[in-house]
Amino acid sequence: MKNEQYGLFKFLSQEEFAKVRKFAGQEKTPFLLINLNRIEKRYDELRENLPYAKVYYAVKANPNNEVIKALFAKGSNFDVATVYEMNQLLELGIAPERMSYGNTIKKERDIAYAYSKGIRLFATDSEDDLKKIARQASGSKVFFRLLCDSGGADWPLSRKFGAHPDVIYNLAIMAEKLGLESYGLSFHVGSQQRDVGQWDNAIAQCRYMFDSLAEKGIYLKMINIGGGLPSDYVQPTNTINEYAREITRFLKEDFGENLPEVIIEPGRSISADSGVIVSEVVMVSQKSRQNRYSWLYLDIGKFGGLIETIDECIKYPIFTESSTRPDFNSNDMREYIIAGPTCDSMDILYENKKYKLDKDIKDGDKIYILTTGAYTSSYSSIYFNGFPPLKVIIDRF
Numbered sequence: 001m002k003n004e005q006y007g008l009f010k011f012l013s014q015e016e017f018a019k020v021r022k023f024a025g026q027e028k029t030p031f032l033l034i035n036l037n038r039i040e041k042r043y044d045e046l047r048e049n050l051p052y053a054k055v056y057y058a059v060k061a062n063p064n065n066e067v068i069k070a071l072f073a074k075g076s077n078f079d080v081a082t083v084y085e086m087n088q089l090l091e092l093g094i095a096p097e098r099m100s101y102g103n104t105i106k107k108e109r110d111i112a113y114a115y116s117k118g119i120r121l122f123a124t125d126s127e128d129d130l131k132k133i134a135r136q137a138s139g140s141k142v143f144f145r146l147l148c149d150s151g152g153a154d155w156p157l158s159r160k161f162g163a164h165p166d167v168i169y170n171l172a173i174m175a176e177k178l179g180l181e182s183y184g185l186s187f188h189v190g191s192q193q194r195d196v197g198q199w200d201n202a203i204a205q206c207r208y209m210f211d212s213l214a215e216k217g218i219y220l221k222m223i224n225i226g227g228g229l230p231s232d233y234v235q236p237t238n239t240i241n242e243y244a245r246e247i248t249r250f251l252k253e254d255f256g257e258n259l260p261e262v263i264i265e266p267g268r269s270i271s272a273d274s275g276v277i278v279s280e281v282v283m284v285s286q287k288s289r290q291n292r293y294s295w296l297y298l299d300i301g302k303f304g305g306l307i308e309t310i311d312e313c314i315k316y317p318i319f320t321e322s323s324t325r326p327d328f329n330s331n332d333m334r335e336y337i338i339a340g341p342t343c344d345s346m347d348i349l350y351e352n353k354k355y356k357l358d359k360d361i362k363d364g365d366k367i368y369i370l371t372t373g374a375y376t377s378s379y380s381s382i383y384f385n386g387f388p389p390l391k392v393i394i395d396r397f
């Protein structure tokens with residue numbers, strides 16, 4: 001059988017892997033290596049495929065200054081979740097006009113602060129939040145987040161954000177009365193969304209809301225189609241090109257050729273596949289003599305940045321050095337349960353999904369965890385069990 005491990009080169013070119021390996025030979029593990037060239041490539045690809053959409057990069061996905069600067073230079077706008085992200089961007093010289101305050105959960109004093117710094121675009125989904133915006137950010141544009149079913153998403157965002165159309169309808173009317181501009185609608189179909197049909201449902205809901213509110217004299221101008229575009233993990237997805245084609249078709253079916261302003265807030269699809277985590281095997285163990293599976297303990301786990309392995313939602317491509325040997329085949333492999341190094345028993349990465357890796361793996365072997373450029377370094381804990389936060393190295397190759 002063909003070497004499953006050899007699949008590393010489905011994700012990285014020979015040259016890219018040579019660079020990763022070079023760092024692996026120099027740096028202490030674990031570390032995350034980010035390739036800025038890939039981030040820029042993903043941004044360009046998105047712009048080519050959705051030329052009419054204004055990009056607001058979701059800073060939370062990878063807030064590293066170098067990443068933000070590269071995207072800023074490309075012309076990106078930014079979706080910030082907190083005043084901390086906002087301050088970070090302001091310090092980098094990014095104008096407030098290039099930001100939206102996309103979190104629907106905000107303290108009143110943070111809204112006031114954002115307004116004082118020049119932010120004029122806010123997301124909301126509740127009366128409480130709307131009234132705070134009205135009090136502290138008079139005259140601003142607001143967009144209303146519709147609740148979305150995240151079925152089909154590897155990392156669902158359902159329930160916590162958004163509200164049903166009847167609530168949104170009332171909010172849009174109230175916003176105008178409170179001195180705000182009811183500007184548009186937003187939704188998020190769930191991160192790493194595999195079912196492009198989810199955008200169809202959400203866009204149809206937007207059409208319905210545009211029409212209902214127009215009857216009340218409120219003419220919305222914008223649709224924010226959120227994040228959700230995929231990156232390359234173990235299970236393949238359609239290409240960005242295919243997603244974009246379908247999303248464009250849905251928009252045109254509902255809104256015709258004269259589209260409203262369209263905003264997109266990509267996070268994962270921009271930054272995930274720019275990153276490789278280089279880790280090291282700490283220990284291999286067998287829990288009983290009959291056990292079919294060995295436990296493989298790495299020097300990175302849930303608390304070191306791989307929190308998206310909760311419920312095994314995100315399945316990272318994981319490889320060893322053998323991945324580079326074409327003759328390496330399934331006879332040389334066995335299945336492992338993979339866990340992290342901390343003293344917390346929930347620090348298991350994959351127990352249901354078994355990863356096939358070299359059968360003679362040993363302490364100190366390097367492990368390459370791919371597609372880890374999004375939602376990793378910013379999630380890594382500060383000194384839990386004394387482990388330092390995930391080290392990040394930024395380069396271009």
Ligand SMILES: Cc1ncc(COP(=O)(O)O)c(C=O)c1O
Nearest residue numbers: 058191192227228265266267268
């Ligand atoms: C409001 C908002 N926009 C955009 C994103 C980015 O989504 P994704 O990483 O799926 O592209 C998120 C992710 O949590 C979000 O909460």
